[in-house]
Amino acid sequence: MLEQFLLGLGVVMQPEVLVYAFAGVFIGQVIGVLPGIGAITAISLLLPVTFHLDATTSIIMLAGIYYGSQYGGSIASILLNLPGTPSSVVTCLEGYPLARSGRAGMALFTAALSSFLGGMIGVAIVVLAAIPMTTIALKFGAPEYTMLVVLGLMAASMVGTGSHLRALAMVLVGVALGLVGADATTGYYRYVAMPELADGISLVSLAMGLFGVSEVIRNAAARAQSKVQPQIRMRDIFPSRSEARTLPGPILRGAGIGSFFGALPGTGAAIASFMAYAVEKRFSRVPKRFGTGHLPGLAAPESSNNAAAQTGFIPTLTLGVPGDAVMALMIGALILNGIIPGPRLMVDQPTLFWGVIASFFVGNIILLLINIPLIRLWVLMLRVPYQKLYPVIVIMICVGVYSHRTSVIDVVLTLVFGILGYLMKNYRFEPAPVLLGFVLGPLLEDNFRRAMLIYRGDFTIFVTRPICTVLFTCTVLLIAFSIYSSISQRRRMAAAATDGPASTP
Amino acid sequence: MMQETGQMRAGLFDRVVGGIVLVLFGIAMLAIGWDYPMGRVNQMGPGFVPLSIGVIICLLSVAIFWIDLRDETISSAPALDWRGLIFVSAAILVFAGLVEFAGLLPSMFLAVVVSKLADRTNRPLGILVYAGLATLAGWLLFLVVLELPIPAFWR
Structure with missing residues (x-):
């Protein structure tokens, strides 16, 4: 294991690869800082660019953007109360009150350190889990893949905030969009409304539309907010000794929770950070201090989302099953470079597999080094108004989509998905599950049909084969838990409503 | 200028439009895919999965429609930009x-x-x-x- 890791380190330490690793984490940090551009937008923008690079360098750079954005996201959260990425929403809860009370420097330092430690724990788990997971993954047949994808799709809709039914419906809409084009088994054309769709809807088009164009539409005409910049003095960035002593627990718990939700297909960094915060608050001896700038409430989610950003690569690289929307794009990038992710990847492409993992290690160190010392640069970047930025985002989306398949129809489709994504969100439908369903859908159909063919239509194989039993049990537990928690939440709300008649106007 | 959006309670249209569009999506999926060969369970044709997904989307969207219709606490959708x-x-x-x-x-x-x-x-x-x-x-x-x-x- 150590031997393979060193092999990977050797790959990353080549100057050319190192440059792209640095570029990736730097771009990630920047887009994390800038509210309104997320990792999904940035990665889909750079997806066409990676055709010109070799596969290892491409994935190292794209991965760097992803986990780099997790670092940067906390900066806008702490200083402006604006989450730079979805996973830094909870960072606002403790970070912004700290900044308001003049301790912005310390909040930024704590966030960076927690991010680094969480990320490193995540990397360690990826290194430890890679070989055992691949061994298990090689035992995966069509029924196992089917059940794993079902688990992932269920986890995407059942974990997290918002309506589970709506999320499930969005997952299925994504699966439906993934059906467009020639059927993989028979070559039969399905839902091909025009000849340009014979190869299916392009992933780049869908991702850029749902996440890029829709955000531009939402923010382009919004009035610029007056931003109050808190003062940061470099002198007082270190927490006091008694404060520092409260941190190891939350950071470790956060990393543990993050590693779990990262590795679970269907859930990712955003859910991990919510969960870590909720757990920290639930089991704290001083729950009342949460929301007023309580350091453990800042450290836990920051550690959690960075751990999740790393362990998300476990199912992606060993099974070829993406955990969340960003991982779906990673899989897309691998396939565009002619590499099929899955259990054979570690055996067939050891330098790619271990190079990418070692790059996480190097990338996290780079991020820690550029995060705090360059804090003035990031603060400066926060002053760039969105109005100066969005037309550039529009042309980058247009050129990116167009150059991907040299197709004008793809550009128009991107706009259609953009308007759709904009309207969806207004009516409380989340776009992320659509993208996940789109990528997992073909995997689901392909493996389901193959399993049925091999086992002659015997549905019991999805329960009786050993790995299937485990996956099936997990799925059932997940559904049971989410139904239980939503019922108990409704009871509590109903109880609160009857207890407090004064609150009703 | 309309400024009083956001906190307002949603009107009937705002509440149910999502569910209705979703039902239409599911029905369109079924209608277009109706002629795709279904095959048998142990030899599925290209129509099997699309039609199953279409049916599930229709069922889910009816449930969403029903829940949204009865839930009067939903705040209205933000005004279109x-x-x-x-x-x-x-x-x-x-x-x-x-x-x-x-x-x-x-x-x-x-x-x-x-x-x-x-x-x-x-x-x-x-x-x-x-x-x-x-x-x-x-x-x-x-x-x-x-x-x-x-x-x-x-x-």
């Missing part, structure tokens, strides 16, 4: 329409100009200068650094 919607859409369509005939640089320039109109605070000269700079940067990034195989101008 027409300015952003129109000019950003127009910019993308301008790019899509021009790129194959006029080349990359003119279509980028015009797309920036049109999308910049979404922002209320602009003056004509500022837009032109900005669009010129953005096009220059685009030329450097896409054609010089990345060497994308798109012609810069019409041939």
